[in-house]
Amino acid sequence: MRSGGAVRTYLAYAAGHLTLTLLSGVWLRASFLRPEVLGGLHFGDVLHAHSHVAFFGWTTPAIFALIAACLPAATRRDPWLGAHAHLVGVGSGAAFVGFMLSGYAPHTIALSTVHVVLWVTFALAAWAGLGGAGVVPRTFYRAALAFLVVAGAGAILPGVVLATGITDPWINQITLQAFLTPFISGWLLLGVMGGAYAVMSGGRYARPVLLLTVIGSLPSAFLHTSAAPPWEALLWAGRGGTVMLGVAALLLGADLLRVTRRFSLLRLAGVAALTKGVADLTVALGLATALLDVRNLSIAYLHLVLLAVVTPLLLLHALRVVPTGGRVVAFSGGVGVMLGALLLLGWPGGANMLTGLGLPPTSLLWLALAGAAVAAVAAITLLPTGRLFPDEGTGTHPEPAAPHRAAGSRVRIHAGITGRAGDVHSGAPDEGKAGTVRGR
Ligand code: HEM
Numbered sequence: 001m002r003s004g005g006a007v008r009t010y011l012a013y014a015a016g017h018l019t020l021t022l023l024s025g026v027w028l029r030a031s032f033l034r035p036e037v038l039g040g041l042h043f044g045d046v047l048h049a050h051s052h053v054a055f056f057g058w059t060t061p062a063i064f065a066l067i068a069a070c071l072p073a074a075t076r077r078d079p080w081l082g083a084h085a086h087l088v089g090v091g092s093g094a095a096f097v098g099f100m101l102s103g104y105a106p107h108t109i110a111l112s113t114v115h116v117v118l119w120v121t122f123a124l125a126a127w128a129g130l131g132g133a134g135v136v137p138r139t140f141y142r143a144a145l146a147f148l149v150v151a152g153a154g155a156i157l158p159g160v161v162l163a164t165g166i167t168d169p170w171i172n173q174i175t176l177q178a179f180l181t182p183f184i185s186g187w188l189l190l191g192v193m194g195g196a197y198a199v200m201s202g203g204r205y206a207r208p209v210l211l212l213t214v215i216g217s218l219p220s221a222f223l224h225t226s227a228a229p230p231w232e233a234l235l236w237a238g239r240g241g242t243v244m245l246g247v248a249a250l251l252l253g254a255d256l257l258r259v260t261r262r263f264s265l266l267r268l269a270g271v272a273a274l275t276k277g278v279a280d281l282t283v284a285l286g287l288a289t290a291l292l293d294v295r296n297l298s299i300a301y302l303h304l305v306l307l308a309v310v311t312p313l314l315l316l317h318a319l320r321v322v323p324t325g326g327r328v329v330a331f332s333g334g335v336g337v338m339l340g341a342l343l344l345l346g347w348p349g350g351a352n353m354l355t356g357l358g359l360p361p362t363s364l365l366w367l368a369l370a371g372a373a374v375a376a377v378a379a380i381t382l383l384p385t386g387r388l389f390p391d392e393g394t395g396t397h398p399e400p401a402a403p404h405r406a407a408g409s410r411v412r413i414h415a416g417i418t419g420r421a422g423d424v425h426s427g428a429p430d431e432g433k434a435g436t437v438r439g440r
Helices: 007-032 043-068 071-078 079-102 108-132 135-164 169-198 206-223 232-261 265-283 295-315 325-346 350-356 362-385 429-434
Strands: none
Touching: 007 043, 007 071, 007 079, 007 362, 043 079, 043 108, 043 135, 043 169, 043 295, 071 079, 071 108, 071 169, 071 362, 079 108, 108 135, 135 206, 169 206, 169 232, 169 295, 206 232, 232 265, 265 295, 265 325, 295 325, 295 362, 325 350, 325 362
Protein backbone atom coordinates (compact mmCIF):
# COMPACT_ATOMS: atom_id res chain seq x y z
CA MET A 1 0.00 0.00 0.00
CA ARG A 2 1.22 3.50 -0.88
CA SER A 3 2.46 5.78 1.89
CA GLY A 4 -0.48 7.62 3.32
CA GLY A 5 -2.88 5.19 1.68
CA ALA A 6 -4.78 4.40 4.87
CA VAL A 7 -5.35 8.05 5.74
CA ARG A 8 -6.59 8.79 2.25
CA THR A 9 -8.79 5.69 2.31
CA TYR A 10 -10.45 6.75 5.56
CA LEU A 11 -11.04 10.21 4.09
CA ALA A 12 -12.35 9.02 0.74
CA TYR A 13 -14.95 6.86 2.49
CA ALA A 14 -15.72 9.69 4.94
CA ALA A 15 -16.40 12.10 2.07
CA GLY A 16 -18.70 9.59 0.36
CA HIS A 17 -20.57 8.89 3.57
CA LEU A 18 -20.93 12.59 4.39
CA THR A 19 -22.70 12.89 1.04
CA LEU A 20 -25.03 10.01 2.01
CA THR A 21 -25.61 11.58 5.45
CA LEU A 22 -26.59 14.93 3.98
CA LEU A 23 -28.78 13.53 1.20
CA SER A 24 -30.59 11.13 3.55
CA GLY A 25 -31.09 14.04 6.01
CA VAL A 26 -32.74 16.16 3.31
CA TRP A 27 -34.81 13.13 2.26
CA LEU A 28 -36.01 12.67 5.87
CA ARG A 29 -36.81 16.38 6.14
CA ALA A 30 -38.81 16.21 2.88
CA SER A 31 -40.77 13.24 4.23
CA PHE A 32 -42.26 15.45 6.99
CA LEU A 33 -44.09 17.30 4.20
CA ARG A 34 -44.57 14.52 1.67
CA PRO A 35 -44.39 11.07 3.38
CA GLU A 36 -44.71 9.38 -0.03
CA VAL A 37 -41.11 10.41 -0.92
CA LEU A 38 -39.93 7.52 1.28
CA GLY A 39 -41.27 5.19 -1.38
CA GLY A 40 -42.67 2.63 1.04
CA LEU A 41 -39.65 2.60 3.38
CA HIS A 42 -40.26 3.17 7.10
CA PHE A 43 -39.31 6.59 8.46
CA GLY A 44 -37.63 4.94 11.47
CA ASP A 45 -35.48 2.71 9.25
CA VAL A 46 -34.32 5.62 7.07
CA LEU A 47 -33.63 7.57 10.28
CA HIS A 48 -31.40 4.75 11.57
CA ALA A 49 -29.65 4.56 8.18
CA HIS A 50 -29.01 8.33 8.38
CA SER A 51 -27.69 8.33 11.96
CA HIS A 52 -25.56 5.18 11.51
CA VAL A 53 -23.91 6.38 8.31
CA ALA A 54 -23.28 9.75 10.03
CA PHE A 55 -21.60 8.08 13.02
CA PHE A 56 -19.97 4.99 11.47
CA GLY A 57 -19.21 6.32 8.01
CA TRP A 58 -18.66 10.10 8.18
CA THR A 59 -17.44 11.35 11.56
CA THR A 60 -15.59 8.27 12.86
CA PRO A 61 -13.38 7.56 9.79
CA ALA A 62 -12.65 11.30 9.44
CA ILE A 63 -11.33 11.38 13.04
CA PHE A 64 -9.50 8.08 12.44
CA ALA A 65 -7.74 9.88 9.56
CA LEU A 66 -6.77 12.81 11.79
CA ILE A 67 -5.34 10.39 14.35
CA ALA A 68 -3.70 8.06 11.80
CA ALA A 69 -1.88 11.03 10.25
CA CYS A 70 -0.13 11.53 13.63
CA LEU A 71 1.10 7.93 13.83
CA PRO A 72 4.66 6.98 12.96
CA ALA A 73 5.25 6.35 9.24
CA ALA A 74 5.75 2.61 9.81
CA THR A 75 2.31 2.30 11.44
CA ARG A 76 0.67 4.39 8.74
CA ARG A 77 2.22 2.24 6.04
CA ASP A 78 1.22 -0.99 7.73
CA PRO A 79 -1.13 -2.86 5.33
CA TRP A 80 -3.24 -3.70 8.39
CA LEU A 81 -4.27 -0.05 8.72
CA GLY A 82 -5.21 0.11 5.03
CA ALA A 83 -7.35 -3.00 5.43
CA HIS A 84 -8.93 -1.48 8.55
CA ALA A 85 -9.84 1.68 6.61
CA HIS A 86 -11.54 -0.41 3.90
CA LEU A 87 -13.40 -2.51 6.47
CA VAL A 88 -14.71 0.61 8.24
CA GLY A 89 -15.72 2.17 4.90
CA VAL A 90 -17.41 -0.87 3.40
CA GLY A 91 -19.01 -1.74 6.76
CA SER A 92 -20.51 1.76 6.97
CA GLY A 93 -22.01 1.51 3.49
CA ALA A 94 -23.43 -1.89 4.40
CA ALA A 95 -24.91 -0.46 7.62
CA PHE A 96 -26.56 2.36 5.64
CA VAL A 97 -28.24 -0.04 3.22
CA GLY A 98 -29.02 -2.64 5.92
CA PHE A 99 -30.67 -0.18 8.32
CA MET A 100 -32.61 1.46 5.50
CA LEU A 101 -34.06 -1.83 4.28
CA SER A 102 -34.63 -3.63 7.55
CA GLY A 103 -33.99 -1.32 10.53
CA TYR A 104 -32.76 -3.04 13.69
CA ALA A 105 -32.52 -6.71 12.74
CA PRO A 106 -30.08 -9.50 13.66
CA HIS A 107 -27.78 -8.71 10.69
CA THR A 108 -27.66 -4.94 11.31
CA ILE A 109 -27.01 -5.53 15.02
CA ALA A 110 -24.21 -7.94 14.05
CA LEU A 111 -22.81 -5.31 11.67
CA SER A 112 -22.90 -2.68 14.43
CA THR A 113 -20.98 -5.09 16.68
CA VAL A 114 -18.34 -5.47 13.95
CA HIS A 115 -17.99 -1.67 13.95
CA VAL A 116 -17.46 -1.63 17.70
CA VAL A 117 -14.72 -4.26 17.30
CA LEU A 118 -13.11 -2.12 14.57
CA TRP A 119 -13.19 0.93 16.87
CA VAL A 120 -11.54 -0.96 19.72
CA THR A 121 -8.84 -2.43 17.48
CA PHE A 122 -8.07 1.05 16.10
CA ALA A 123 -7.89 2.50 19.62
CA LEU A 124 -5.50 -0.25 20.75
CA ALA A 125 -3.31 0.10 17.64
CA ALA A 126 -3.17 3.90 17.71
CA TRP A 127 -2.68 4.46 21.46
CA ALA A 128 1.03 3.72 21.64
CA GLY A 129 1.77 5.28 18.25
CA LEU A 130 0.42 8.64 19.41
CA GLY A 131 3.38 8.93 21.77
CA GLY A 132 5.34 10.79 19.11
CA ALA A 133 2.62 13.33 18.37
CA GLY A 134 2.74 16.82 19.89
CA VAL A 135 1.26 17.12 23.36
CA VAL A 136 -1.93 18.88 22.18
CA PRO A 137 -3.25 16.42 19.62
CA ARG A 138 -1.95 13.44 21.62
CA THR A 139 -3.86 14.20 24.82
CA PHE A 140 -7.06 15.08 22.94
CA TYR A 141 -6.83 12.03 20.67
CA ARG A 142 -6.03 9.60 23.48
CA ALA A 143 -8.93 10.94 25.54
CA ALA A 144 -11.18 10.70 22.46
CA LEU A 145 -10.11 7.07 21.85
CA ALA A 146 -10.81 6.18 25.49
CA PHE A 147 -14.34 7.57 25.09
CA LEU A 148 -14.79 5.63 21.85
CA VAL A 149 -14.04 2.41 23.71
CA VAL A 150 -16.45 3.39 26.50
CA ALA A 151 -19.13 4.19 23.89
CA GLY A 152 -18.49 0.80 22.24
CA ALA A 153 -19.02 -0.94 25.58
CA GLY A 154 -22.09 1.23 26.21
CA ALA A 155 -23.59 0.16 22.87
CA ILE A 156 -23.91 -3.38 24.22
CA LEU A 157 -25.91 -2.33 27.31
CA PRO A 158 -29.39 -1.91 25.71
CA GLY A 159 -29.14 -5.48 24.40
CA VAL A 160 -28.20 -6.74 27.87
CA VAL A 161 -31.12 -4.86 29.45
CA LEU A 162 -33.49 -6.25 26.81
CA ALA A 163 -32.24 -9.80 27.43
CA THR A 164 -32.75 -9.48 31.20
CA GLY A 165 -36.32 -8.22 30.69
CA ILE A 166 -35.86 -4.99 32.70
CA THR A 167 -38.65 -2.54 31.89
CA ASP A 168 -37.74 0.37 34.18
CA PRO A 169 -37.99 3.49 31.94
CA TRP A 170 -35.01 5.25 33.55
CA ILE A 171 -32.75 2.22 33.10
CA ASN A 172 -33.87 1.89 29.48
CA GLN A 173 -33.11 5.55 28.78
CA ILE A 174 -29.78 5.66 30.59
CA THR A 175 -28.52 2.56 28.78
CA LEU A 176 -29.18 4.34 25.46
CA GLN A 177 -27.18 7.28 26.78
CA ALA A 178 -24.36 4.88 27.69
CA PHE A 179 -23.53 4.92 23.98
CA LEU A 180 -24.69 8.35 22.81
CA THR A 181 -23.10 10.54 25.49
CA PRO A 182 -19.52 9.18 25.40
CA PHE A 183 -19.74 8.94 21.60
CA ILE A 184 -20.87 12.52 20.93
CA SER A 185 -19.54 14.48 23.92
CA GLY A 186 -16.38 12.39 24.25
CA TRP A 187 -15.25 10.79 20.99
CA LEU A 188 -16.57 13.26 18.42
CA LEU A 189 -16.04 16.51 20.29
CA LEU A 190 -12.61 15.64 21.69
CA GLY A 191 -11.60 14.32 18.26
CA VAL A 192 -12.48 17.53 16.42
CA MET A 193 -11.05 19.66 19.25
CA GLY A 194 -7.75 17.78 18.86
CA GLY A 195 -7.75 18.55 15.12
CA ALA A 196 -8.59 22.21 15.75
CA TYR A 197 -6.15 22.87 18.60
CA ALA A 198 -3.34 21.08 16.74
CA VAL A 199 -3.28 23.87 14.15
CA MET A 200 -4.39 26.78 16.34
CA SER A 201 -1.59 28.88 17.75
CA GLY A 202 -4.02 31.30 19.38
CA GLY A 203 -5.88 28.57 21.30
CA ARG A 204 -5.66 29.79 24.87
CA TYR A 205 -8.04 27.36 26.47
CA ALA A 206 -6.96 23.95 25.14
CA ARG A 207 -6.21 22.62 28.64
CA PRO A 208 -9.44 23.66 30.43
CA VAL A 209 -11.50 22.62 27.39
CA LEU A 210 -9.90 19.16 27.52
CA LEU A 211 -10.28 18.75 31.29
CA LEU A 212 -13.87 20.01 31.46
CA THR A 213 -14.92 17.79 28.56
CA VAL A 214 -13.23 14.69 29.97
CA ILE A 215 -14.68 15.19 33.47
CA GLY A 216 -18.13 16.43 32.44
CA SER A 217 -19.02 14.07 29.59
CA LEU A 218 -20.12 10.90 31.38
CA PRO A 219 -22.03 12.55 34.29
CA SER A 220 -23.89 14.78 31.77
CA ALA A 221 -25.73 11.65 30.60
CA PHE A 222 -27.84 11.76 33.79
CA LEU A 223 -29.51 14.94 32.55
CA HIS A 224 -30.53 13.37 29.24
CA THR A 225 -33.31 11.14 30.57
CA SER A 226 -36.93 12.24 30.89
CA ALA A 227 -37.65 9.49 33.45
CA ALA A 228 -36.66 10.37 37.02
CA PRO A 229 -33.42 8.74 38.25
CA PRO A 230 -33.53 6.49 41.32
CA TRP A 231 -31.40 8.95 43.32
CA GLU A 232 -31.64 12.74 43.31
CA ALA A 233 -27.82 12.89 43.47
CA LEU A 234 -27.62 11.58 39.89
CA LEU A 235 -29.59 14.58 38.67
CA TRP A 236 -27.09 16.87 40.36
CA ALA A 237 -24.24 14.93 38.78
CA GLY A 238 -25.98 15.45 35.42
CA ARG A 239 -26.26 19.19 36.07
CA GLY A 240 -22.62 19.42 37.13
CA GLY A 241 -21.41 17.50 34.07
CA THR A 242 -23.55 19.60 31.73
CA VAL A 243 -22.25 22.85 33.28
CA MET A 244 -18.70 21.62 32.59
CA LEU A 245 -19.55 20.78 28.97
CA GLY A 246 -21.26 24.17 28.58
CA VAL A 247 -18.22 26.06 29.87
CA ALA A 248 -15.93 23.93 27.66
CA ALA A 249 -18.08 24.79 24.61
CA LEU A 250 -17.95 28.52 25.46
CA LEU A 251 -14.16 28.41 25.77
CA LEU A 252 -13.81 26.45 22.52
CA GLY A 253 -16.10 28.95 20.78
CA ALA A 254 -14.01 31.85 22.11
CA ASP A 255 -10.81 30.22 20.85
CA LEU A 256 -12.26 29.46 17.40
CA LEU A 257 -13.63 32.97 17.01
CA ARG A 258 -10.29 34.50 18.00
CA VAL A 259 -8.57 32.67 15.15
CA THR A 260 -10.20 34.60 12.34
CA ARG A 261 -12.55 37.51 11.86
CA ARG A 262 -13.44 36.45 8.36
CA PHE A 263 -16.71 34.73 7.60
CA SER A 264 -15.59 31.11 7.51
CA LEU A 265 -16.33 27.54 8.50
CA LEU A 266 -14.25 28.15 11.63
CA ARG A 267 -16.44 31.10 12.52
CA LEU A 268 -19.56 28.97 11.99
CA ALA A 269 -18.13 26.31 14.31
CA GLY A 270 -17.18 29.02 16.83
CA VAL A 271 -20.64 30.60 16.88
CA ALA A 272 -22.26 27.15 17.06
CA ALA A 273 -19.97 26.16 19.97
CA LEU A 274 -20.98 29.33 21.85
CA THR A 275 -24.66 28.58 21.19
CA LYS A 276 -24.17 25.01 22.44
CA GLY A 277 -22.48 26.39 25.58
CA VAL A 278 -25.44 28.69 26.29
CA ALA A 279 -27.93 25.85 25.65
CA ASP A 280 -26.02 23.48 27.97
CA LEU A 281 -25.89 26.04 30.78
CA THR A 282 -29.59 26.93 30.34
CA VAL A 283 -30.60 23.28 30.68
CA ALA A 284 -28.14 22.55 33.51
CA LEU A 285 -29.46 25.48 35.54
CA GLY A 286 -32.98 24.09 35.20
CA LEU A 287 -34.25 27.00 33.07
CA ALA A 288 -35.55 24.87 30.21
CA THR A 289 -36.19 21.43 31.72
CA ALA A 290 -39.68 21.23 30.19
CA LEU A 291 -38.18 21.61 26.71
CA LEU A 292 -35.85 18.60 27.03
CA ASP A 293 -38.47 16.22 25.68
CA VAL A 294 -39.54 18.31 22.70
CA ARG A 295 -38.36 16.33 19.66
CA ASN A 296 -37.76 19.29 17.34
CA LEU A 297 -35.66 21.02 19.99
CA SER A 298 -33.54 17.95 20.76
CA ILE A 299 -33.03 17.42 16.99
CA ALA A 300 -32.05 21.09 16.62
CA TYR A 301 -29.54 20.75 19.49
CA LEU A 302 -28.13 17.50 18.07
CA HIS A 303 -27.61 19.07 14.63
CA LEU A 304 -26.17 22.23 16.19
CA VAL A 305 -23.42 19.99 17.58
CA LEU A 306 -23.04 17.52 14.69
CA LEU A 307 -23.75 19.70 11.66
CA ALA A 308 -22.55 23.12 12.85
CA VAL A 309 -19.57 22.23 15.11
CA VAL A 310 -18.30 18.73 14.26
CA THR A 311 -18.90 18.74 10.48
CA PRO A 312 -17.26 22.13 9.64
CA LEU A 313 -14.21 21.29 11.77
CA LEU A 314 -13.83 17.91 10.05
CA LEU A 315 -14.33 19.48 6.62
CA LEU A 316 -11.48 21.86 7.41
CA HIS A 317 -9.00 19.78 9.36
CA ALA A 318 -9.60 16.24 8.09
CA LEU A 319 -10.84 16.66 4.52
CA ARG A 320 -9.01 19.97 4.20
CA VAL A 321 -11.55 21.55 1.88
CA VAL A 322 -10.94 24.99 0.41
CA PRO A 323 -13.91 26.95 1.70
CA THR A 324 -14.73 29.66 -0.81
CA GLY A 325 -16.92 32.50 0.41
CA GLY A 326 -20.14 31.69 -1.48
CA ARG A 327 -20.32 28.08 -0.40
CA VAL A 328 -19.45 28.90 3.20
CA VAL A 329 -22.23 31.52 3.28
CA ALA A 330 -24.65 29.01 1.71
CA PHE A 331 -23.69 26.25 4.15
CA SER A 332 -23.82 28.50 7.23
CA GLY A 333 -27.03 30.19 6.10
CA GLY A 334 -28.70 26.87 5.27
CA VAL A 335 -27.76 25.35 8.62
CA GLY A 336 -28.91 28.52 10.41
CA VAL A 337 -32.29 28.53 8.64
CA MET A 338 -32.83 24.81 9.31
CA LEU A 339 -31.96 25.09 13.02
CA GLY A 340 -33.96 28.32 13.41
CA ALA A 341 -37.05 26.71 11.86
CA LEU A 342 -36.71 23.65 14.15
CA LEU A 343 -36.33 25.93 17.15
CA LEU A 344 -39.54 27.79 16.27
CA LEU A 345 -41.35 24.52 15.55
CA GLY A 346 -40.44 23.15 18.97
CA TRP A 347 -40.76 26.35 20.99
CA PRO A 348 -44.03 26.58 22.93
CA GLY A 349 -46.22 29.03 21.06
CA GLY A 350 -43.97 29.08 18.00
CA ALA A 351 -46.59 27.57 15.70
CA ASN A 352 -49.29 29.90 17.14
CA MET A 353 -47.10 32.89 16.43
CA LEU A 354 -46.90 31.76 12.83
CA THR A 355 -50.66 31.37 12.56
CA GLY A 356 -50.97 34.87 14.01
CA LEU A 357 -48.86 36.10 11.11
CA GLY A 358 -51.24 34.40 8.69
CA LEU A 359 -48.77 31.64 7.76
CA PRO A 360 -49.63 27.93 7.81
CA PRO A 361 -47.68 25.84 10.38
CA THR A 362 -46.19 23.83 7.52
CA SER A 363 -44.28 26.94 6.38
CA LEU A 364 -41.68 26.20 9.07
CA LEU A 365 -41.28 22.65 7.75
CA TRP A 366 -40.74 24.07 4.25
CA LEU A 367 -38.22 26.53 5.67
CA ALA A 368 -36.34 23.72 7.46
CA LEU A 369 -36.30 21.70 4.23
CA ALA A 370 -35.06 24.64 2.15
CA GLY A 371 -32.28 25.41 4.64
CA ALA A 372 -31.29 21.74 4.77
CA ALA A 373 -31.16 21.43 0.98
CA VAL A 374 -29.03 24.58 0.58
CA ALA A 375 -26.62 23.43 3.34
CA ALA A 376 -26.34 19.93 1.86
CA VAL A 377 -25.63 21.17 -1.68
CA ALA A 378 -23.05 23.67 -0.39
CA ALA A 379 -21.23 21.01 1.67
CA ILE A 380 -21.27 18.45 -1.14
CA THR A 381 -19.84 20.95 -3.64
CA LEU A 382 -17.04 21.73 -1.17
CA LEU A 383 -15.91 18.10 -1.07
CA PRO A 384 -14.03 17.98 -4.42
CA THR A 385 -11.81 20.83 -3.15
CA GLY A 386 -10.55 18.63 -0.29
CA ARG A 387 -6.83 17.97 -0.43
CA LEU A 388 -6.82 14.68 1.45
CA PHE A 389 -3.58 15.31 3.28
CA PRO A 390 -1.13 16.23 0.51
CA ASP A 391 1.73 16.15 3.03
CA GLU A 392 0.72 12.67 4.13
CA GLY A 393 3.73 10.43 4.50
CA THR A 394 5.83 13.14 6.06
CA GLY A 395 4.06 12.64 9.36
CA THR A 396 3.75 16.40 9.73
CA HIS A 397 0.02 16.92 9.69
CA PRO A 398 -1.78 17.76 11.89
CA GLU A 399 1.20 18.66 14.02
CA PRO A 400 1.17 22.43 14.38
CA ALA A 401 3.92 24.01 12.38
CA ALA A 402 5.76 26.87 13.99
CA PRO A 403 3.94 30.07 13.12
CA HIS A 404 5.74 32.12 10.56
CA ARG A 405 5.11 35.38 8.85
CA ALA A 406 4.29 35.62 5.19
CA ALA A 407 6.54 38.04 3.42
CA GLY A 408 4.95 41.44 3.34
CA SER A 409 1.91 40.28 5.26
CA ARG A 410 0.73 40.66 8.83
CA VAL A 411 -1.03 37.34 8.71
CA ARG A 412 0.52 34.34 10.41
CA ILE A 413 0.01 31.12 8.53
CA HIS A 414 -0.17 27.71 10.10
CA ALA A 415 0.00 24.14 8.94
CA GLY A 416 -3.25 22.55 7.99
CA ILE A 417 -5.15 25.56 6.72
CA THR A 418 -2.28 27.35 5.07
CA GLY A 419 -3.38 29.66 2.34
CA ARG A 420 -7.04 28.68 2.39
CA ALA A 421 -9.27 31.38 1.02
CA GLY A 422 -11.46 32.60 3.84
CA ASP A 423 -9.97 30.50 6.60
CA VAL A 424 -6.69 31.99 7.58
CA HIS A 425 -5.56 30.92 11.02
CA SER A 426 -4.10 33.90 12.71
CA GLY A 427 -2.72 34.18 16.18
CA ALA A 428 -3.65 37.72 17.10
CA PRO A 429 -7.18 39.07 17.09
CA ASP A 430 -6.49 41.83 14.61
CA GLU A 431 -4.68 39.67 12.12
CA GLY A 432 -7.79 38.31 10.49
CA LYS A 433 -8.28 41.77 8.97
CA ALA A 434 -5.32 41.23 6.70
CA GLY A 435 -7.53 39.14 4.47
CA THR A 436 -7.04 36.07 2.38
CA VAL A 437 -3.55 34.73 1.98
CA ARG A 438 -2.70 32.36 -0.79
CA GLY A 439 0.34 30.63 0.57
CA ARG A 440 0.76 27.74 -1.83
C1 HEM B 1 -28.44 18.81 5.80
C2 HEM B 1 -28.06 18.02 6.75
C3 HEM B 1 -28.97 17.17 7.61
C4 HEM B 1 -30.32 17.08 7.62
C5 HEM B 1 -31.32 17.80 6.75
C6 HEM B 1 -30.68 16.14 8.66
C7 HEM B 1 -31.98 15.75 8.95
C8 HEM B 1 -32.34 14.89 9.95
C9 HEM B 1 -33.69 14.52 10.27
C10 HEM B 1 -34.93 15.00 9.51
C11 HEM B 1 -33.65 13.67 11.33
C12 HEM B 1 -34.88 13.05 12.03
C13 HEM B 1 -35.60 14.08 12.81
C14 HEM B 1 -36.78 13.58 13.59
O1 HEM B 1 -36.92 12.37 13.80
O2 HEM B 1 -37.58 14.44 14.03
C15 HEM B 1 -32.26 13.50 11.69
C16 HEM B 1 -31.81 12.72 12.73
C17 HEM B 1 -30.47 12.53 13.01
N1 HEM B 1 -29.39 13.12 12.39
FE1 HEM B 1 -29.45 14.38 10.82
N2 HEM B 1 -29.54 15.67 9.24
C18 HEM B 1 -28.47 16.29 8.64
C19 HEM B 1 -27.14 16.11 8.95
C20 HEM B 1 -26.66 15.30 9.94
C21 HEM B 1 -25.27 15.12 10.26
C22 HEM B 1 -24.12 15.81 9.53
C23 HEM B 1 -25.22 14.25 11.29
C24 HEM B 1 -24.02 13.71 12.02
C25 HEM B 1 -22.77 14.02 11.79
C26 HEM B 1 -26.58 13.87 11.63
C27 HEM B 1 -26.94 13.01 12.63
C28 HEM B 1 -28.24 12.67 12.96
C29 HEM B 1 -28.58 11.73 14.03
C30 HEM B 1 -27.59 10.99 14.93
C31 HEM B 1 -29.98 11.65 14.06
C32 HEM B 1 -30.82 10.73 14.94
C33 HEM B 1 -31.47 11.45 16.08
C34 HEM B 1 -32.31 10.52 16.91
O3 HEM B 1 -32.74 9.46 16.45
O4 HEM B 1 -32.57 10.89 18.05
N3 HEM B 1 -27.42 14.53 10.79
N4 HEM B 1 -31.48 14.24 10.84
